[in-house]
Amino acid sequence: MSRLIVVSNRVAPTQEGRPAAGGLAIGVLDALKETGGVWFGWSGETVAEPSAPVIEKQGNVTYATVGLTKRDYDQYYRGFSNATLWPTFHYRNDLSRYDRQEYAGYLRVNLTLAKQLKELLKPDDIIWVHDYHLLPFARCLRELGVKNPMGFFLHIPFPVPEVLRTVPPHEELVKAMCSYDVVGFQTEADRQSFVDYIERGAHGTSSEDGMVHAYNRFLKVAAYPIGIYPDAIAKAAAQFTDRKPVKSLRDGMRGRKLIMSVDRLDYSKGLVERFQAFERLLLNAPGWHGRVSLVQIAPPTRSDVQTYQRIRQNLEGEAGRINGRFAQLDWTPIQYLNRKYDRNLLMALFRQSQVGYVTPLRDGMNLVAKEYVASQDPADPGVLVLSQFAGAAEQLPGALVVNPFDLSQMAEALERALSMPLAERQARHSDMMAPMRENNLSVWRDTFLGDLRSVARASSVAEKVVKVADVTI
Numbered sequence: 302m303s304r305l306i307v308v309s310n311r312v313a314p315t316q317e318g319r320p321a322a323g324g325l326a327i328g329v330l331d332a333l334k335e336t337g338g339v340w341f342g343w344s345g346e347t348v349a350e351p352s353a354p355v356i357e358k359q360g361n362v363t364y365a366t367v368g369l370t371k372r373d374y375d376q377y378y379r380g381f382s383n384a385t386l387w388p389t390f391h392y393r394n395d396l397s398r399y400d401r402q403e404y405a406g407y408l409r410v411n412l413t414l415a416k417q418l419k420e421l422l423k424p425d426d427i428i429w430v431h432d433y434h435l436l437p438f439a440r441c442l443r444e445l446g447v448k449n450p451m452g453f454f455l456h457i458p459f460p461v462p463e464v465l466r467t468v469p470p471h472e473e474l475v476k477a478m479c480s481y482d483v484v485g486f487q488t489e490a491d492r493q494s495f496v497d498y499i500e501r502g503a504h505g506t507s508s509e510d511g512m513v514h515a516y517n518r519f520l521k522v523a524a525y526p527i528g529i530y531p532d533a534i535a536k537a538a539a540q541f542t543d544r545k546p547v548k549s550l551r552d553g554m555r556g557r558k559l560i561m562s563v564d565r566l567d568y569s570k571g572l573v574e575r576f577q578a579f580e581r582l583l584l585n586a587p588g589w590h591g592r593v594s595l596v597q598i599a600p601p602t603r604s605d606v607q608t609y610q611r612i613r614q615n616l617e618g619e620a621g622r623i624n625g626r627f628a629q630l631d632w633t634p635i636q637y638l639n640r641k642y643d644r645n646l647l648m649a650l651f652r653q654s655q656v657g658y659v660t661p662l663r664d665g666m667n668l669v670a671k672e673y674v675a676s677q678d679p680a681d682p683g684v685l686v687l688s689q690f691a692g693a694a695e696q697l698p699g700a701l702v703v704n705p706f707d708l709s710q711m712a713e714a715l716e717r718a719l720s721m722p723l724a725e726r727q728a729r730h731s732d733m734m735a736p737m738r739e740n741n742l743s744v745w746r747d748t749f750l751g752d753l754r755s756v757a758r759a760s761s762v763a764e765k766v767v768k769v770a771d772v773t774i
């Protein structure tokens with residue numbers, strides 16, 4: 302059996318039990334632990350000079366991590382990845398900036414990482430690369446002569462061509478993506494945006510079976526919506542219900558209803574709009590004063606990128622303003638907690654709440670939405686209020702789907718969720734659990750890797766045929 306080599310910008314914390322706030326880390330680590338393999342990427346440290354990977358084995362997973370120099374970190378990570386690609390792919394061109402030096406740094410780091418990985422590779426390894434930091438990684442490996450099968454999965458949205466074209470090297474990036482054998486997206490809409498670019502902007506073609514022909518390459522392009530393990534989450538949520546922080550939250554609520562939100566502190570998550578829609582609920586329906594609180598957990602990320610500092614200030618300002626306007630001596634409408642919590646504890650907190658409030662302005666999938674549903678007690682489940690712009694909306698038919706730009710609609714959905722009868726809550730909950738079980742995290746991994754293996758087999762057969770033909774001629 303060939304080894305699985307997973308490559309992502311950041312390799313998840315190697316210490317068991319340390320909380321990893323981030324959907325990619327959660328998804329990849331769970332997927333890798335079952336099959337075993339190597340996880341290669343950045344250690345999270347900055348170093349004076351690039352050096353050989355540090356290898357650490359834990360169970361059946363080998364972690365191979367490398368440091369980045371300060372210049373690499375600034376140009377590749379903070380710069381082109383997070384100040385150009387992230388905002389643009391989340392349709393925030395207003396926050397996006399382009400700097401040619403940063404793009405050069407992005408390409409340089411991809412090449413350096415490819416050289417470092419090459420030294421670890423065996424001929425029958427299969428390589429699975431993750432996310433927007435590494436769009437050109439396969440092209441770099443191929444230039445170094447690596448012939449192994451290579452797949453790529455994009456965790457964030459892929460924008461429509463008109464938006465993608467605002468990134469100056471868009472064509473070079475899409476061309477580089479065609480060096481993979483399989484390119485996977487979270488949703489059908491993302492897949493369609495990529496195919497539209499290929500057909501209209503790159504003179505390529507696509508066929509019904511998902512094969513794309515462009516820039517002299519054949520690759521499979523499909524949607525592989527990432528899943529979770531709903532039953533394991535349900536179990537953890539139930540087990541942690543009696544832990545101290547969960548109990549003290551419950552006691553502190555004194556019979557009030559609880560709306561829960563958990564997100565990395567990121568402008569794509571629509572936090573300000575979410576607070577304002579909650580404010581509108583309190584304005585429109587004074588009967589809820591003193592009877593409902595919103596708990597927002599938002600661990601900080603990328604806090605050295607300037608736009609992230611602004612969102613933090615903005616949000617703290619909004620929470621303070623709304624609390625100042627409505628709070629009573631014994632009631633704080635919004636509890637805003639700017640820190641990380643233990644994962645199992647989060648699931649138990651979800652289970653305590655009556656509403657999961659997940660309203661990103663754009664999101665590749667959004668695992669929190671799925672985790673919220675999985676955490677619920679089937680006998681008395683909470684209701685999910687979900688943005689139509691989260692990939693998860695394609696998959697969670699029992700949610701109350703809202704447009705996060707429409708504050709009134711969000712306030713109405715909150716009120717409806719808070720008052721929903723038990724039978725309707727139960728029906729909606731079971732409508733969502735069934736597809737989540739069917740498309741759990743192993744299905745995501747196995748479908749992707751199954752496609753990667755079969756495309757790689759087909760292209761190696763085709764290569765042999767071409768070689769034979771060359772000899773015959």
Ligand code: GDG
Nearest residue numbers: 320322323324325456641642643644664665666667668669
């Ligand atoms: C990217 C895409 C896509 C959050 N706070 C804490 C904590 N978390 C965990 C959540 C969840 C994960 O982090 C966040 O995942 P999301 O999917 O919601 O969002 P991103 O981080 O933006 O992930 C996203 C995902 O990749 C996977 O493909 O769905 O669209 O943007 O699991 O529970 N975990 C702990 N403490 C916290 O305080 N332990």
